[in-house]
Amino acid sequence: MNPLHPRRQHRLSHLLASLLVSALPLLAIAPTLVWQEKQDLRRQAQQQVEQAQVQVDEILDQAELAGRAILPLAGGDCAVAEPELRRQAAIVPFVRSTALMRGGAIYCTSLVGDIAHPKPYASRFAAGRLSLLPGNRTTPDVPVLHVRQAGPRGDAIAAVDGRYLQLALQDASDNAPVYLIVGQQWLGPRRTGAGRPPYPAQIQASRQSARYPYAVATGYALPGSHQLLWRRHAALLLVAAALGLLAGGTLYWLLGRPDSPSDELRRALDNEEFEGFLQPLVKPGLPGWHGAEVLMRWRHPREGLIRPDLFIPRAEESGLIVPMTRRMMDSLVRQLGPLRLPAGFHLGFNISRAHLDDPRFYSDCETWQRALAASGAVLTLELTEREIIAITPAVEVLFRQLHELGVKIALDDFGTGHSSLVYLQQLAVDGLKIDQSFVAGIGSDGLSAHIVDSVAELAAKLGLETVAEGVETLVQFDYLSRLGVGWLQGYLIARPMPLDEFTRRWRAGDTWRGPSDAAH
Structure with missing residues (x-):
């Protein structure tokens, strides 16, 4: 498959990223909603205790009125005070009974009048004013709140029926x-007790009365976050989940799209996936390799080795x-340095119009030529004819400068591209490369042989070197040798090979020894 036109690729990272994006709306709004719900519960709890405190204060205010009315009678004769005690218990709202206390003991009440043998008041008054009891002898199951007022000769007590207080608390209670x-x-x-009231501790609110020594308090049990959210915000959660799924699905689709061809090439360049393969060149009649063409190959991490015509x-x-060429040649020239190549070893690679337009190309060639000269090789630029190249003054200057460096220039695939003869007329080139389509017809297609003859004759008249590529049979090898073609290249001699294989075979002397060596 062509990696520049890949199928949609989904990876685990794509799925994880999409799931995260799908969850983001819920993750973003859920904490805010939970916080808001907690704040609402706190406000609700505060409103409840404020309402309860107001109502209880009103009830105790009535008890205070009754107490003030009978306080002047405290310490005096019960028979004199009893009618007023009964009258206050009858006319003052919420007051169930009244009583007088002397020496810390109740001696006169609106219920029984004079108490022959007063007993000390067993319960303690909070701040000397309030005492909450779960019941008394008359109504043991009904709570009562005693409101005490102290006087110079004794104390007045107004007993508030606890059921009124419970109704006030129930009215203030919400959830x-x-x-x-x-x-x-x-x-x-609905009940009374000692110690801490049994309200939940998660969210609490309490309020102290400013006029009486009591407090009102409440507490909410906080449900699970999922229950809290679903109970109050189900519709919003469904919308957020739908938007998240839409965003996540869109991201998953986008991440799975194949990269554009240029993006894929840039990725491969960054990962150094392009490498130079060497296909040896030989000179007819001489043993060994006397040159090589550097052919770019793409070693794709998934698709393996990619043919050059695909990219x-x-x-x-x-x-x-x-x-891509710069990276490949920098690496290859550096690794060829330790080899001792024969003088004039032809090392060529393809260039196109883009190379000629690159301002760094001359300095690159200068660097490569200097490095190759140390090992005996000569850099050869093979100008491809797949694109029309405008012969501008800048191009002509560049070619002259390259010649002065000792760099050779050859026209690749001569006769198959654009304006080859124009290049010969306007550019100083050193050689022609006979296209393999013409070489393939030698021995079977008379027209192809005539074209090869004509190219070789033209090169000889112009003093140009010739290279024939695509040599695959001994018939082609012999024909081109007799024709005087200077360099031969093709599968008959050797296939393109990685640099490490080229180096190994070179050092082992496992190179070309002649036509009988075609097994290589």
């Missing part, structure tokens, strides 16, 4: 009960062929 706390005792909408045209169109 959680509100409790009245007096000292160590508490009163709830070179795209690389030339995008201009990426220049950095």
Whole structure:
């Protein structure tokens, strides 16, 4: 498959990224909604205790009125005070009974009048004013709140029926009960107790009365976040989930799109996936390799080795062929340095119009030529004819400068591309490369042989070297040798090979020894 036209590729990282994007709307709004719900519960709890405190204060205000009315009678004769005690218990709202206390003991009440043997008041008053009891002898199952007022000769007590207080607390309770706390005792909408009221501890609110020594408090049990969100914001959550799935699905589709051809080439260039293969050249009648053409190959991580015809045209169109060639030649020249090549060893590689337009190309060739000269090789640029190249003054100057460096220039695939004869007329070139399509017809196609003859004759008249590529049979080898073609290249001699194989065979002397060596 051509890696520049890949199928849609989905990876685990794509799936994970898409799932994360799908969850982002919920992850973004859920904490805010939970925080908002907690704030709402706190406000609701605060409103409950404020309402309860107002109502309880109103009830205690009535008890205070009754107490002030009978306080002047405290310490005096019960028979004198009893009618007023009964009258206050009858006319003052919420007050169940009234009583007088002397020496810390109740001696007169609106219920029984004079108490022959007063007993000390067993319960303690919070701040000397309030005492909450779960019941008394008359109504043991009905809570009662005693409101005490101290006087110079005795104390007045107004007993508030706890059921009124419970009704007030129940009226203030919304989704959680509100409790009245007096000292160590508490009163709830339906029960009483000692110690801490049994309200949940997650969200609490309490309020202390400014006029009386009591407090009201409430607490909410916080449900699980998922329950809290679903109960109050189900529609919003469904919309957020749908938007997240849409965004995640879109991202998954986008991530799975194949890269553009240029992007894929840039990725391969960054990962150094392009490498130079060497196809040896021989001179007829001489043993050994006397040159090599550097052919770019793409070692793709998934597709393996990619043929050049699948990516070179795209690389030339995008201009990426220049950095690809630079990277390949830098690596190859550096690795060829330790080899001792024969003098005049022909090392060629293809260039296109993009190379000629690159301002760094001359300095690149200068660097490569200097490095190759140390090992005996000569750099040869093979100008491809797939694109029309405008022969501008700048191009002519560049070719002259390259010649002065000792770099040779050959026309590749001569006779198959654009304006080959114009190049011969306007550019100083050193050689012609006979295209393999003409070489393939030798021995079977008389016209192809005539074309090869004509190219060789033209090169000889112009004093140009000739290279024939695509030599695959002994018939072709012998014909081209007799014709005087200077360099031969093809599968008969050797296939393109990685640099490490070329180096190994060179050092082992495993190179060309003549036509009988065609097994190589």
